[in-house]
Amino acid sequence: MIKLIVSDIDGTLVEDGTDKINTEIYDVIMQLKEKGIRFAAASGRQYISIKRLFEPIAEDIFYIPDGGSVVRTCDEIIFRETIDADVAKEVARDILKIPGCDMMICGMKATYVMDQTSQMARWIRDSYHFDVVQLEHLEQEIPDEILKVSLYHETDAEGKAAEFFMDKWKDQLQLSCAGVMWIDCSHKNANKGIALEHLQNHLAIKKEEIMAFGDNINDIEMLRHAGASYAIGNAREEVKAIADKIADTNINDGVLKELRALLLRSE
Secondary structure: OOOEEEEEOEOOOEOOOOOOOOOHHHHHHHHHHHOOOEEEEEOOOOHHHHHHHOHHHHHHOEEEOHHHOEEEOOOOEEEEOOEOHHHHHHHHHHHHOOOOOEEEEEEOOOEEEOOOOOHHHHHHHHOOOOOEEEOOOOOOOOOOOEEEEEEEOOOOHHHHHOOOHHHHHOOOOEEEEOOOOEEEEEOOOOOHHHHHHHHHHHHOOOHHHEEEEEOOHHHHHHHHOOOEEEEOOOOOHHHHHHOOEEOOOOOOOHHHHHHHHHHHHOO
């Protein structure tokens, strides 16, 4: 019997970088909860962004934000893995050396950028609904615990990172592709699969009792740690190759359809 559902957000539940979610999912999640089946949202987004997306049921779900660097509820931190602030700043400096790239430093309290008027900053603030703080310079102290640094490029983050960035940092940090625009850089012991294992232990459930949904490379560890794994129809081929089943696309509410089916099977 499934006791936990975990789903990626961007590209899986919603179109990348939007807040356009089918609100029917709130009722389905609550009906599943009544049957003892909990829901967790796993994303590269910061916690506050996910909480705002699920505001009507915010107190009733688990959160795996920042690419698996944290597991929490609204009131409790279950797991957290941070990176050194000086390392984060060096990563940020390297990103800013790459033509066409921008970066954000993601902390427990806020997300820090160099220019609040940049395309990236406007997008994460206005579409993802991040709490964004502008830095005056990278040498200043950031009064926060740092969870990850993200490389942003409008069309080809993977390609740009391959120029020198990946080779320099691949042995020191967890580098995860989170869509065509993002490479997330976090602690070596932080990814969605590790985070899911911590949540599994917290709930005292078995791997076989977990259902997971994803679409991108940074979802693979999470899908592998689930008894029932689903790649949605618009997922990358690498993700489809390791998933147990293929759900419908995000724009066709693939996750919601599978949750409704699970609810019917639980009657």
